[in-house]
Amino acid sequence: MVDVLYFAWVRERIGVPKEAVETTAATVADLVAELSAREDRYAAAFSDVSALRVAVDQNLTDFDACIVGAREVAFFPPMTGG
Amino acid sequence: MKIAVQSEPFDLGVESTAFASGHQDQGAIVTFTGIVRDTPDGTLQSMSIEHYPGMTEKALHEIASQAIARWSLGDVLVIHRYGDLKPGEMIMMVATAARHRKDAFEAAEFLMDYLKSRAPFWKKEFLTDGAGWVAAKQEDEDSLTRWR
Numbered sequence: 001m002v003d004v005l006y007f008a009w010v011r012e013r014i015g016v017p018k019e020a021v022e023t024t025a026a027t028v029a030d031l032v033a034e035l036s037a038r039e040d041r042y043a044a045a046f047s048d049v050s051a052l053r054v055a056v057d058q059n060l061t062d063f064d065a066c067i068v069g070a071r072e073v074a075f076f077p078p079m080t081g082g
Numbered sequence: 083m084k085i086a087v088q089s090e091p092f093d094l095g096v097e098s099t100a101f102a103s104g105h106q107d108q109g110a111i112v113t114f115t116g117i118v119r120d121t122p123d124g125t126l127q128s129m130s131i132e133h134y135p136g137m138t139e140k141a142l143h144e145i146a147s148q149a150i151a152r153w154s155l156g157d158v159l160v161i162h163r164y165g166d167l168k169p170g171e172m173i174m175m176v177a178t179a180a181r182h183r184k185d186a187f188e189a190a191e192f193l194m195d196y197l198k199s200r201a202p203f204w205k206k207e208f209l210t211d212g213a214g215w216v217a218a219k220q221e222d223e224d225s226l227t228r229w230r
Contacts, residue, residue: 005134008204009215011132058134058137074137077218078217080198080199081197082116082194082197
């Protein structure tokens with residue numbers, strides 16, 4: 001079980017800010033594939049992952065990253081701080 | 083080092099004065115303040131800033147720690163707000179203290195460049211004719227290469 005968080009337009013498109021997901025995915029990309037296969041709203045949000053960023057346990061990483069044992073995976077668009 | 087992520091406004095004068103006090107060995111203080119900018123035709127109603135609680139604080143600490151490791155700094159301050167802000171309101175500030183101005187200026191620029199694209203904040207603009215997320219700019223990403 002991993003907490004999956006969504007921010008900004010990813011959150012709006014998927015419709016929830018956070019959810020607990022039962023998964024056996026080994027990598028972020030596997031998790032994206034699992035979620036995308038579930039429902040259209042996920043497939044729509046993840047249609048172009050080059051437009052997304054991902055953090056595993058609050059560390060910015062890439063879609064090849066391992067999520068085995070991770071507590072938290074977050075998806076969001078490129079950040080616009082400052 | 084002081085890092086604050088807050089919805090409340092901050093007082094630039096109070097923060098700057100407090101930061102500049104008690105650093106007798108530091109000859110230079112640089113501060114930068116980011117303001118909610120209206121569109122040229124005045125259509126911005128408000129800006130909503132979302133962030134990732136937990137990761138935001140962690141990312142800001144890491145960015146500030148990198149600046150301290152790289153330049154000879156006496157102190158660093160970062161305040162960044164979230165929530166709904168009106169045009170003209172202060173979004174954020176950074177301050178750096180160093181013995182000499184070059185370190186203070188460079189470190190402040192470094193902090194701003196990294197805050198722009200590596201701190202988990204997202205801005206949504208509410209205009210008179212609709213709302214939309216502010217897209218990250220390629221030039222902001224490019225400006226990071228300067229520090230590598």
